[in-house]
Amino acid sequence: MKGKRLIRINYMQFNTHIFILFFLPISIISYFIINRLSKNKNHIGNCFLLILSIIFYAYAGVKILFFLIFSIIINYIFILLQKKINYYNRIILSGAIIINVLILLSFKYLNFFILNINTIFNKEIASLDIILPLGISFFTFQQIQYQVETYYRRTQSYSFFEYVLYVFYFPKLIMGPLTDPHYLITQFRDPQKKNINLDNIVQGIQLFVTGLLKKLCLADVFAQGVDWGFTNQSIATSGDLIIVMLAYTFQIYFDFSGYTDMANGISKMLNISLPINFNSPYKAFSIREFWKRWHMSLTHFLTQYIYIPLGGSKKGNTITYINTLVVFVISGIWHGANWTFILWGFLHGMGQILNRIFQKQYEKINPVVQWFLTFSYINILWLLFRSASITEWITMLKNILHLSDMNISQKLINKFIRPETQIIFKTLRISFLNEKIYGFSLLFYIAISFIICLCCENTNSKEHKKSFLSLIFIVLGFVWCLTCLGTESTFVYFNF
Amino acid sequence: MNSKNWLIGFFSLSLFFIAIITGFVVYIDPFFHYHKPIENFYYTLNNQRSQNDGITKHFDYNAIITGTSMTENFMASEVDEIFNVNSIKVPYSGATYKEIDNNLQTAFNTHENIEMVIRSIDSNYFFYNKDEMREDSGTFPDYLYNKNPLDDVYYIFNRDIIYNRCLPIINDYWDGVSGGITSFDNYSYWMHLYTFGNTEVLKETSEFSKPQSEESLTLEEKTAITESIEQNIVSLARENPDTKFYYFFTSYSAAAWGERLRKGTLNKQIDAEQCVIETIIDCENIYLYSFNNFTDITTNLNNYKDAYHYGEWINSYMLTAMKNGEGLLTKENYILYLEQERNFYNNFDYNSLFQQIDEPDRPTKLQF
Numbered sequence: 001m002k003g004k005r006l007i008r009i010n011y012m013q014f015n016t017h018i019f020i021l022f023f024l025p026i027s028i029i030s031y032f033i034i035n036r037l038s039k040n041k042n043h044i045g046n047c048f049l050l051i052l053s054i055i056f057y058a059y060a061g062v063k064i065l066f067f068l069i070f071s072i073i074i075n076y077i078f079i080l081l082q083k084k085i086n087y088y089n090r091i092i093l094s095g096a097i098i099i100n101v102l103i104l105l106s107f108k109y110l111n112f113f114i115l116n117i118n119t120i121f122n123k124e125i126a127s128l129d130i131i132l133p134l135g136i137s138f139f140t141f142q143q144i145q146y147q148v149e150t151y152y153r154r155t156q157s158y159s160f161f162e163y164v165l166y167v168f169y170f171p172k173l174i175m176g177p178l179t180d181p182h183y184l185i186t187q188f189r190d191p192q193k194k195n196i197n198l199d200n201i202v203q204g205i206q207l208f209v210t211g212l213l214k215k216l217c218l219a220d221v222f223a224q225g226v227d228w229g230f231t232n233q234s235i236a237t238s239g240d241l242i243i244v245m246l247a248y249t250f251q252i253y254f255d256f257s258g259y260t261d262m263a264n265g266i267s268k269m270l271n272i273s274l275p276i277n278f279n280s281p282y283k284a285f286s287i288r289e290f291w292k293r294w295h296m297s298l299t300h301f302l303t304q305y306i307y308i309p310l311g312g313s314k315k316g317n318t319i320t321y322i323n324t325l326v327v328f329v330i331s332g333i334w335h336g337a338n339w340t341f342i343l344w345g346f347l348h349g350m351g352q353i354l355n356r357i358f359q360k361q362y363e364k365i366n367p368v369v370q371w372f373l374t375f376s377y378i379n380i381l382w383l384l385f386r387s388a389s390i391t392e393w394i395t396m397l398k399n400i401l402h403l404s405d406m407n408i409s410q411k412l413i414n415k416f417i418r419p420e421t422q423i424i425f426k427t428l429r430i431s432f433l434n435e436k437i438y439g440f441s442l443l444f445y446i447a448i449s450f451i452i453c454l455c456c457e458n459t460n461s462k463e464h465k466k467s468f469l470s471l472i473f474i475v476l477g478f479v480w481c482l483t484c485l486g487t488e489s490t491f492v493y494f495n496f
Numbered sequence: 497m498n499s500k501n502w503l504i505g506f507f508s509l510s511l512f513f514i515a516i517i518t519g520f521v522v523y524i525d526p527f528f529h530y531h532k533p534i535e536n537f538y539y540t541l542n543n544q545r546s547q548n549d550g551i552t553k554h555f556d557y558n559a560i561i562t563g564t565s566m567t568e569n570f571m572a573s574e575v576d577e578i579f580n581v582n583s584i585k586v587p588y589s590g591a592t593y594k595e596i597d598n599n600l601q602t603a604f605n606t607h608e609n610i611e612m613v614i615r616s617i618d619s620n621y622f623f624y625n626k627d628e629m630r631e632d633s634g635t636f637p638d639y640l641y642n643k644n645p646l647d648d649v650y651y652i653f654n655r656d657i658i659y660n661r662c663l664p665i666i667n668d669y670w671d672g673v674s675g676g677i678t679s680f681d682n683y684s685y686w687m688h689l690y691t692f693g694n695t696e697v698l699k700e701t702s703e704f705s706k707p708q709s710e711e712s713l714t715l716e717e718k719t720a721i722t723e724s725i726e727q728n729i730v731s732l733a734r735e736n737p738d739t740k741f742y743y744f745f746t747s748y749s750a751a752a753w754g755e756r757l758r759k760g761t762l763n764k765q766i767d768a769e770q771c772v773i774e775t776i777i778d779c780e781n782i783y784l785y786s787f788n789n790f791t792d793i794t795t796n797l798n799n800y801k802d803a804y805h806y807g808e809w810i811n812s813y814m815l816t817a818m819k820n821g822e823g824l825l826t827k828e829n830y831i832l833y834l835e836q837e838r839n840f841y842n843n844f845d846y847n848s849l850f851q852q853i854d855e856p857d858r859p860t861k862l863q864f
Contacts, residue, residue: 201503423663475506475510475513482514485655
């Protein structure tokens, strides 16, 4: 998108050296040592959790930390107002929600508005350099959630400190999952959770390593192919673009669900459970089912705080369809400042509506066909989600639908020939397949991904075994991930 | 297995593998961060910012060729032959004076016997702040330069280092490739990548016009230049009086001078050059050269791939000139040199450059 001048900041991601080798182990060990040594475990432990979360957030820069603090103060004023004046005061609640939405809009969408005003009215208003506070979409929704819960008198007993910790809690601060305040604060208050629990540490490590594997060994590999496809659209064949579309479908899933696994794992080590965010979404047989499995905490939030207050499905079919569209368009806007996201949300809403309208007929279709239709629709819409503009999406779609050239470019295949996978092939003595089968590495990644997405049990519902085999798998996975961290610094200088 | 045993197993096995990986990377050490190359392994040199520091710290040498891309085509073997030294070539493409000076400081801190330094002084960088570093085109591998052992994890647990550097080195060893390194003649050498001649040099220029207005050198700029040259170029030479520092102004093509004239900065540039010369000229162990008035070179665009970068034969030519004292600026001749330079580049018919004909056959060596 031209004119976009959002400044993104480097932050302490879960899949970085500093987090894995320093922050995480030091945090977990010192948290339980402090809890063990202190008499008032709850208070000291929670204080320490807050300090850890502040350090985690402030790593990206103190300026954005001040912004989050500012947002918390503003919100807490509204919370106090709600408590002092009247819990069921819609004006105060509306004021709080509007302020939060305005803050979000001004940071994330202001340049998008300027761009559209420039396009529509042929103006030349300059874009602004805006530093986008980390996790603003997530913590804004968390603040709104807390305001609504306060409105319903469900946060009466929670202190300011607990509220701050709820917003700041580092495992879910940047990318969720969106968590109900009651669900989290109850756990912060539980003194039993301040004692080290080896079962939880094991489970946490298993979840964290699984997430790390998804991110580093799958999402990042698919990302290479996707980047190649989007950079070389003009030379990409129909076959290439189908692979690129599929690769992005896997990239976004392994990226986000990998992150969520890591967040759940970290939190589990601290004895705090986070809500399930993914439940094997690509196993869905319909768009409706997909949204019950994908980013579940967001779906829950939107249902609870937008769909139901609008009347949900209780005011007749037309209102239900309108409400569904409203929710999905808002979801699209929340995902990013571009018309592509809005259309993506709208089309998912339409998918839901069509599912509802033709439910009976749809259920009669063979489940394999149902799955294929759902998966294809999701794929096509992920392509839109990744595209820089709607025009780019349409151009790529046209190229795909022409099916003019189904060859796969060697340059795309090369993106999947990774030295680390070649070692696996050598170990398994299947290296010769690289030469025998065209695009074997690419097929390998796609096959593995389909197996994980469709045949494996979901990470959250899986029983975390403490067997020797699980130990070996997790150790090898962890060490493997360590070797896949980081890249060599390269400099691109032109003319000097 | 209970949780306690599982965790003991996890941490002990993980630490065991971490130790193996650490040992493996430290032993092979493709960026020479810990030691010089292992004799039996072949090391490819192709990443200046990551490898130059290690080369500078751990290799055996008594002469250094350094500077920007304008020094990348120097043949270290030719330098060794002409000056009877054992040289390393550690160029930093696009580097500021500060970055090059940092590397030279490292060299003098780790080696006591450096006899000679050949270094470019790019006139395009006269106006850069004395502490400026290039951070606009990549992430600088600070972990290779600082003394913090903890951030070595970025080097040791690094996908590219393990899979694209260390393992190929081991593979080569198993395949019987002889030990060694990319020669310093070939390191950073780029001649084979480009076409030379006026078609290339002037492809984005339609004409050279006269300036609308002229800029002049301010007192603040003059002070900043003096500070930068003193800090990044002269002070090291003063601290090491036994070393000979061969510095040279990079000879840009007439097309670059024409561009300066068009922008109205030509005379300001020459005033800045005077300021640089006067800051350097008193230092007895600095031999400052300029080939800007060797106009047979600068006005022949067949010597250039763009307005700035000359071919390897110019590098070679400069070495011989330096050996013979040609182009040397002294207290006695620098005023005359500047007058000639100002006179020539203010009056040259730049549009005549468009008439030049490309010569596909590159000279391998200019006659001296």
